[in-house]
Amino acid sequence: MNKEQIFNIVIEHSRELLPELEGHTFQYSDRLTDLGANSVDRAEIVMMTMEALSLHIPRVELFGASNIGELVDLIYDKLQLV
Amino acid sequence: MISAGIEAMNAFGGTVSLNVMELAKYRKLDTGRFENLLMVEKSVALPYEDPVTFAVNAAKPIIDAMTEAEKNRIEMLITCTESGIDFGKSISTYVHHYLGLSRNCRLFEMKQACYAGTAGFQMAINFVLSQVSPGAKVLVVATDISRYLKVEEGDELSPDWSFVEPSGGAGAVAMLISEQPVVFQVDPGANGYYGYEVMDTCRPVPDSEAGNADLSLLSYLDCCEQTYLEYERRVSGVHYRDTFDYMAYHTPFGGMVKGAHRTMMRKMIKAKAPEIEQDFAERVLPGLHYCQRVGNIMGATLFLALTSTIDRGSFDVPKRVGCFSYGSGCCAEFFSGVVTPEGQERQRQLAIGQQLSTRYSLAMDEYEAVLQASDIVKFGTKNAKLDPLFIPQAVVRHSAPRLVLDEISNYHRIYKWSTVT
Numbered sequence: 420m421n422k423e424q425i426f427n428i429v430i431e432h433s434r435e436l437l438p439e440l441e442g443h444t445f446q447y448s449d450r451l452t453d454l455g456a457n458s459v460d461r462a463e464i465v466m467m468t469m470e471a472l473s474l475h476i477p478r479v480e481l482f483g484a485s486n487i488g489e490l491v492d493l494i495y496d497k498l499q500l501v
Numbered sequence: 502m503i504s505a506g507i508e509a510m511n512a513f514g515g516t517v518s519l520n521v522m523e524l525a526k527y528r529k530l531d532t533g534r535f536e537n538l539l540m541v542e543k544s545v546a547l548p549y550e551d552p553v554t555f556a557v558n559a560a561k562p563i564i565d566a567m568t569e570a571e572k573n574r575i576e577m578l579i580t581c582t583e584s585g586i587d588f589g590k591s592i593s594t595y596v597h598h599y600l601g602l603s604r605n606c607r608l609f610e611m612k613q614a615c616y617a618g619t620a621g622f623q624m625a626i627n628f629v630l631s632q633v634s635p636g637a638k639v640l641v642v643a644t645d646i647s648r649y650l651k652v653e654e655g656d657e658l659s660p661d662w663s664f665v666e667p668s669g670g671a672g673a674v675a676m677l678i679s680e681q682p683v684v685f686q687v688d689p690g691a692n693g694y695y696g697y698e699v700m701d702t703c704r705p706v707p708d709s710e711a712g713n714a715d716l717s718l719l720s721y722l723d724c725c726e727q728t729y730l731e732y733e734r735r736v737s738g739v740h741y742r743d744t745f746d747y748m749a750y751h752t753p754f755g756g757m758v759k760g761a762h763r764t765m766m767r768k769m770i771k772a773k774a775p776e777i778e779q780d781f782a783e784r785v786l787p788g789l790h791y792c793q794r795v796g797n798i799m800g801a802t803l804f805l806a807l808t809s810t811i812d813r814g815s816f817d818v819p820k821r822v823g824c825f826s827y828g829s830g831c832c833a834e835f836f837s838g839v840v841t842p843e844g845q846e847r848q849r850q851l852a853i854g855q856q857l858s859t860r861y862s863l864a865m866d867e868y869e870a871v872l873q874a875s876d877i878v879k880f881g882t883k884n885a886k887l888d889p890l891f892i893p894q895a896v897v898r899h900s901a902p903r904l905v906l907d908e909i910s911n912y913h914r915i916y917k918w919s920t921v922t
Contacts, residue, residue: 457534458664459760462718466764478719479699 420472420498425491432467436460447488465490474498502689505629506682506838508638509566511851512808513559514672514795515544516895518860519868521667527865528666539755539789543796545863546646546671547895548874549887549905552584553595553914556644557904560675562851564600574638577607577628581617581643581800583704585610586880586914596642599904599916614702615751616828617800618643618674625678626687636680643801644673648708648875664714668754670796674804684811684848685822687838693732695724696832703829707880717829718757724833725761725825726768732835741769745823745837747814748785749806752792758785787813794857808853816845861895878906885909889919
């Protein structure tokens with residue numbers, strides 16, 4: 420699984436939760452907060468992505484990303500360990 | 502084995518409230534997705550209200566209903582709070598004094614963020630179950646307020662303010678724990694606990710909060726899953742939907758509980774969206790009602806959700822309630838107990854919903870005035886005299902005597918009973 424594939428999974432779940440982002444062209448530098456996702460939405464996007472990737476780790480280990488690109492990096496790194 | 506649990510339980514949601522949607526608009530927050538946070542109102546602590554007045558006002562109706570002999574069997578008074586007013590002297594000493602309890606009584610306080618109430622509750626349950634003093638009762642009072650003297654901008658730990666201010670409430674829940682668990686009989690030993698070090702939300706300075714809402718939410722969800730899995734390992738034949746007729750969750754705000762329930766239903770029993778929505782309405786929503794009116798009262802929130810569940814649920818036959826407690830930092834627990842028709846009838850006599858309805862609803866300029874005036878009672882205040890007529894409309898709305906803070910004299914807090922009607 421490369422970073423672009425993970426990025427696309429994050430986008431897919433972001434659009435599923437926030438349908439108004441359908442026409443948005445996502446960038447690695449996009450912040451979910453700026454796209455209208457509140458705390459609950461952000462946690463949901465992280466969890467849906469974890470489930471899609473069958474990544475079984477504590478959710479708190481995916482905390483700390485300040486934009487989608489950093490979230491993708493975090494997930495990518497975790498996937499290398501399992 | 503002897504049974505143990507809650508003999509009587511009362512919540513006190515303060516004197517004044519604030520519509521949080523109006524607050525969100527006033528703070529110019531993005532209200533587009535605010536509604537899915539499921540916040541409605543919150544209680545606001547007036548300058549003459551503090552964790553002691555909330556605690557005493559919650560416990561008073563329970564104590565007043567007891568005979569002198571029964572009162573004298575209260576051998577332990579535990580206050581549970583993250584809003585302490587002194588590093589050494591616990592709130593329980595004031596509560597003990599103003600309730601006029603026996604001196605042959607242990608007085609102390611518990612702290613572990615929003616888990617504190619559960620820590621006190623379990624301590625009391627174990628004391629009763631141990632039978633080291635047969636017939637003894639314990640008064641557990643979880644009491645917390647949010648004063649919000651704001652942490653400075655740019656601070657590494659500054660909170661997502663837009664999220665914290667509307668959710669932070671003020672209130673207390675008092676519980677009489679004994680071997681007559683009329684209201685809630687615990688399932689002894691059916692406890693799944695889970696804790697580890699995490700810096701999610703905290704109170705590193707007096708009268709404010711810091712931390713990160715996202716991290717706290719993820720930690721809450723991790724703990725929800727891990728405590729339940731531990732409970733499942735200890736209790737045979739457990740099913741997340743079928744074993745518990747109702748679920749009472751620690752409720753920082755309703756949207757968080759809805760998200761957690763959705764996740765648990767999906768992970769534990771592979772439920773699909775329509776079933777989860779219906780199940781949430783049936784098993785969880787009754788417990789959310791009071792929490793949506795009072796806001797997050799930290800250590801007391803889970804038990805506020807429990808009172809709400811008991812008052813608003815349908816208990817034509819005895820039913821089991823699953824309870825999830827989470828306190829940042831962190832410690833969490835999943836436990837359960839049974840509520841009977843008699844228990845619901847007893848609980849409803851305290852008319853908690855009615856008490857919440859009598860609160861005065863603050864206008865935004867009044868709310869700002871409260872925030873300003875709260876400076877007079879900030880942590881470490883040596884001397885102060887409180888104005889009992891601050892927000893005069895709040896005073897005339899209650900008929901039963903209420904404890905209020907009168908003055909602080911050389912750090913000693915002096916309270917009086919307000920009987921204005």
